[in-house]
Amino acid sequence: MGGLEEATAMPSPPFSQHLSSGPELKPLRVIHPATVAVGDELVRPIDDMNAYLEGELIPTKLDRVYRHLHYAGAPRFARPLHRQKLMGRDVVITENVSEHLIWHRAKIFIKPLSSYLLDYKFWVDHLCCGSEALHKSACGFLLSYIWLVSRESDFQLARDEMCLLPKDLEWEYWVAFAEDFTRKVDTKHLGQVARRYQYGELRLSRLNRIYRYSPLVFSGRNLFRGFLSPSIWYAELFRQNFGWLLGAFAFFSVSLSGLQVALATEQLGSNADFHRASYGFAVFSLVAVTASIVAMILTWFILALYFYVSAKVYHRRVQAERRKAWNNEVL
Structure with missing residues (x-):
């Protein structure tokens, strides 16, 4: 009986409602865009928040070819931002989560971290009561930022130079948040995150080959365009x-x-x-x-x-x- 209750229990946010350490932390403002383009349509988040969040957080294109992702990248953490700079890579902002942490030549695509992912109430109201795929994808996306922003130099690059973090986010808040997150989410076995985040950085040229020639996603469009034609x-x-x-x-x-x-x-x-x-x-x-x-x-x-x-x-x-x-x- 206890196993059934555990299996059907609603997932919880991957961090505490009141962070257990750190200074007094001011809450972040949660602001969603008025509209977002989904295919050929403009969608208003306030009309269908669940559909908006699934489009924002679930890496559908990568899930389709997960069996081949070992060809495009190694199952290890993504390098922090200061290492990306050291390697001569330019950070290019993308709002497509399937393109997050994909690199091509001297560029790496990174999706900015939205403030709602740091808001406990928003997790309870929208991310914990949605699908399991949505919850795991949100946890995985947060984990990717734990990889990218590990030191204060990474934080300054992400917030002030690259515009990847909310402007009102403070370093002390991020340290407390990351510490709490890594206590609740197993960062070794990664069973609580979407399977895409079993891998860190993925190479675009190889993803293009996978999308062109894999029977899993073969089509005339993919043959010509690949995953993301540069x-x-x-x-x-x-x-x-x-x-x-x-x-x-x-x-x-x-x-x-x-x-x-x-x-x-x-x-x-x-x-x-x-x-x-x-x-x-x-x-x-x-x-x-x-x-x-x-x-x-x-x-x-x-x-x-x-x-x-x-x-x-x-x-x-x-x-x-x-x-x-x-x-x-x-x-």
């Missing part, structure tokens, strides 16, 4: 996917020049086997270069056709939905 410019796309061709062309050029010099020598100029090998390599080089150019042109054509058709279909769908919504309003 650029929609064709030049960037071709540079990323066909840059290796420059090395191949250089190899063929140097090799053919070497063969030409070798054929001009007395030792190899009269060697029939070397002549046949040179002839075969020359033909192979011409075919390979021609095939590569044709592949690039074909890829460009397919991309142009895909983006044109998808834009046309998207335009028609949005217009139809707007007309339907307008007609329903009039009726």
